[in-house]
Amino acid sequence: MRFTQAFIPTVKEVPKDAVDASHVLLLRAGYIRMVGSGIYELLPLARRALHKISAIIREAMDEAGAQEVLMPAILPASYFQETGRWDVYGPVLLRLKDRKGGDYHLGPTHEEIITDLVRREVKSYRQLPLNLYQVQMKYRDEPRPRAGLMRCREFLMKDAYSFDADEEGALRSYGVMREAYHRIFRRLGLDYRIVEADSGAIGGSQSAEFQILAQSGEDRIVVCGNCNYAANVEAAEAQAPAEAAPDASAFTERELVETPGTKTMDAVVAFFEGRGVTHADTIKALVYAAGDETPELVMALVRGDREVNEIALARHLGVDEVRLATDEEAGKALRAKVGYLGPVFDAEKYPEGAPLRLVADPEVATLASAVCGANQTGHHYAGVAYGRDFEAELAPIREVGDGDPCPVCGSVLATYRGIEGGHIFVLGTHYSGKMNATFLDAEGQAKPLVMGCYGIGVTRLLAAAIEQHHDDDGIAWPMPIAPYQAIVLPLGKDEAVAEAAAGIYAALRERGVEVLLDDRAERPGVKFKVADLIGIPLRVAIGGRGLKEGVAELKGRTEDASENIPLDQLADAVVARIEAEGGLLRPRRAEG
RNA sequence: CGGGGCGUAGCGCAGUUUGGUAGCGCGCACGGUUCGGGACCGUGAGGUCGAAGGUUCAAAUCCUUUCGCCCCGACCA
Incomplete structure (x- = not known):
C-alpha cells in the first residue's frame, strides 16, 4: 500500500x-x-x-x-x-x-x-x-x-x-x-x-x-x-493462617476509646499511632446485603489490611451475589454510622446478641488484641479478642494477595x-x-x-x-498481528531514491510481504515518527547517501540500531526476519 | 447507581467568575525557505459556542430544562 x-x-x-x-x-x-x-x-x-x-x-x-x-x-x-x-x-x-x-x-x-x-x-x-x-x-x-x-x-x-x-x-x-x-x-x-x-x-x-x-x-x-x-x-481461596500474627498492640483488655472523626481505616490507624496498632491489627467490618427480594444483612469481617472477596462471601452464603448495604440499610440494623461498625455487641445494648449474621475470615480469629468499630458513632474498641469479645461464622472470605501461600504447594503467591x-x-x-x-x-x-x-x-x-507492546514512540506490534510487516521510507526528494524505494517496495510485494511505502512528500523526521507510531515491525529506510553505496537500512521497531543491507539482498533479509518472527508471507494480490 | 469534570473551527484547548466585535495551537489550502527523528515564515478558508426555553437593549457568558461525553468510585464501614 x-x-x-x-x-x-x-x-x-x-x-x-x-x-x-x-x-x-x-x-x-x-x-x-x-x-x-x-x-x-x-x-x-x-x-x-x-x-x-x-x-x-x-x-x-x-x-x-x-x-x-x-x-x-x-x-x-x-x-x-x-x-x-x-x-x-x-x-x-x-x-x-x-x-x-x-x-x-x-x-x-x-x-x-x-x-x-x-x-x-x-x-x-x-x-x-x-x-x-x-x-x-x-x-x-x-x-x-x-x-x-x-x-x-x-x-x-x-x-x-x-x-x-x-x-x-x-x-x-x-x-x-x-x-x-x-x-x-x-x-x-x-x-x-x-x-x-x-x-x-x-x-x-x-x-x-x-x-x-x-x-x-x-x-x-x-x-x-x-x-x-x-x-x-x-x-x-485464601489459606488459613499458619499462626497468629505477632501482636504488638499495647492493649491487653477490651477498652472503649473515643475516636472522633475516624471514619476510615487509615484514620483509625493514625489515631492509634504509637500504640502498636497497624492495619493488620484492625478488623474491617463491611455490611453486605445478600439475596434479591428481601436481602439479609450480613457483616463480613476481614483483617484491616485485607479485602473482602465478594464472590467467596456469596458462595459461603449460598447466594448468587452480594452487594454492599446502603448506609441507610446498615444504619437501621446497627444504630451507628458507617466507619464505627464492628463485631462486638454489648449485652446491655444488644441483649439478643448480634442483630445480624457475622461472617469472619479465619485470620480475624487469630487476632488477640484488635481495634474495631464499637457500633457507637465516634467510638472504637481496642484490645478486642476473638472468642472472648465476639464470635462469628468462620469462612475464607478475604481476597488473596501478595505473599499469601499457594494453595497447591505452599510457596509464595505474587x-x-x-x-x-x-x-x-x-x-x-x-x-x-x-x-x-x-x-x-x-x-x-x-x-x-x-x-x-x-x-x-x-x-x-x-x-x-x-x-503489552508499546513504548514512548508508539505501538510495537508482534510480527504475527502487525497490520503491515514492513514499511519502506524513501528519504529526501531525490528522484533516484524514490525510484529505488519503489523498486524495494515492488520486490517485497513480489515476495508476499505486507508492506507500506511512505511515498509522501514529508520530511524524514515525520516519516520516522509515524512509522514508529503505527508500530510496523520492520523499517527499511533509503536515502541519497545509502543509495550511492547501494545499501538501505533495515531496522526492527524495538531495536536501537539499524543494519545496512545491499539492495540486492534486502528482500531476502526482510523475508528471513518476517519468517523468524512468526509472520506469514502471502502470495501477491492486486492492491492499490 | 454515587461523586467530579467537560461539550466553543476537522482535532486539542482558552474565553464563562465580572453579559458588550468569538480567540490560540495543530491540521487544512496557497506561496516561499527548509529537508535523517512530528521544521519555519507569510497569506487564507473554516464556528447556528451540544440542544431547547427564559432573563436582558445585548447571552458562549446569567437562570431553567434537556441530550451527550469522560474520569473516579461503586471493598477502606
Whole structure:
C-alpha cells in the first residue's frame, strides 16, 4: 500500500481523557475513532490487525475440529425468555422493537440461539460431539465502557459452543479448547497466564481465564512462583493462617476509646499511632446485603489490611451475589454510622446478641488484641479478642494477595494485573436442560446435551496487545498481528531514491510481504515518527547517501540500531526476519 | 447507581467568575525557505459556542430544562 493512498489519519493530540496506552495510541496512530460511548469505528490499520488475530484464532479453532458459523446479531426475545435471561440480563441487554411491536435484542452472547439450532438439528448421539463457533459483533450496554477498545458496548468476539453426549465428553471438548487457546495466545505473541476463574452464576463445573498480563488490566490474578497454580483473585481461596500474627498492640483488655472523626481505616490507624496498632491489627467490618427480594444483612469481617472477596462471601452464603448495604440499610440494623461498625455487641445494648449474621475470615480469629468499630458513632474498641469479645461464622472470605501461600504447594503467591482475553467454561446442562435440548443415546433414551462455551475478545486482544507492546514512540506490534510487516521510507526528494524505494517496495510485494511505502512528500523526521507510531515491525529506510553505496537500512521497531543491507539482498533479509518472527508471507494480490 | 469534570473551527484547548466585535495551537489550502527523528515564515478558508426555553437593549457568558461525553468510585464501614 502506498501511504499517499492509505487512510491512516494520525494525529498529534488526543482528548485528555484517553489515559491508557492502547486507547491513546489507537487514536493517535489512526486505528480507531469514537462514535459514541464504547462504540468505535475500526479504520484500515485496525481492521488489518483484527484480521490477523481472527485468522490465527480461526486456524486454531478449525484445527481443533470446530466449525465456523454465523448467527444473527438481532435476536427475537423468545430465546432469552426461554432461559429467563430476558429478565436476568437487565439493562445490559440492548433491546429493540420491530414494526409490529415485537421484542428483539442485540446478542450479548449466543448460548440460547446455538442451543436452539442444535436441538432442532441434532437428534442422535451419532452426531456428537459437535463444536460450532463464530466471530461476530457482540452488544452489551455496559454500565461503564472503558479505555477505548478495552471495554466496549459493541465488540468483536469469537464464541464457540461444544455439545457432547455426557460430562466426560464435555470435559474432553473443554480440554481440546484449552489447548487450542494456548496455541492461539502463544501465536499472538502475548504474555499471558491461564488462571482458575469463578464460573459465576452459570454454575459450570470448570472454568478458566486466559489473562494477558498488563499494568492497566482490570482483573487481579495471583500466580505461584513455584508450581503452575494461577487464579483470578475472585476465585482464589485464601489459606488459613499458619499462626497468629505477632501482636504488638499495647492493649491487653477490651477498652472503649473515643475516636472522633475516624471514619476510615487509615484514620483509625493514625489515631492509634504509637500504640502498636497497624492495619493488620484492625478488623474491617463491611455490611453486605445478600439475596434479591428481601436481602439479609450480613457483616463480613476481614483483617484491616485485607479485602473482602465478594464472590467467596456469596458462595459461603449460598447466594448468587452480594452487594454492599446502603448506609441507610446498615444504619437501621446497627444504630451507628458507617466507619464505627464492628463485631462486638454489648449485652446491655444488644441483649439478643448480634442483630445480624457475622461472617469472619479465619485470620480475624487469630487476632488477640484488635481495634474495631464499637457500633457507637465516634467510638472504637481496642484490645478486642476473638472468642472472648465476639464470635462469628468462620469462612475464607478475604481476597488473596501478595505473599499469601499457594494453595497447591505452599510457596509464595505474587499478584499481577491482567486483561481477560479469553474465558472457557464447562456449562453442563444449564442451557440444554432449560431449553429441553436433548438427543437419543444408544439405548434410545432422551438425554440433555452437555455443553461448554469458549470466548475470546478479539477487539480487546487488539488493545491488550498494545498494552503489552508499546513504548514512548508508539505501538510495537508482534510480527504475527502487525497490520503491515514492513514499511519502506524513501528519504529526501531525490528522484533516484524514490525510484529505488519503489523498486524495494515492488520486490517485497513480489515476495508476499505486507508492506507500506511512505511515498509522501514529508520530511524524514515525520516519516520516522509515524512509522514508529503505527508500530510496523520492520523499517527499511533509503536515502541519497545509502543509495550511492547501494545499501538501505533495515531496522526492527524495538531495536536501537539499524543494519545496512545491499539492495540486492534486502528482500531476502526482510523475508528471513518476517519468517523468524512468526509472520506469514502471502502470495501477491492486486492492491492499490 | 454515587461523586467530579467537560461539550466553543476537522482535532486539542482558552474565553464563562465580572453579559458588550468569538480567540490560540495543530491540521487544512496557497506561496516561499527548509529537508535523517512530528521544521519555519507569510497569506487564507473554516464556528447556528451540544440542544431547547427564559432573563436582558445585548447571552458562549446569567437562570431553567434537556441530550451527550469522560474520569473516579461503586471493598477502606
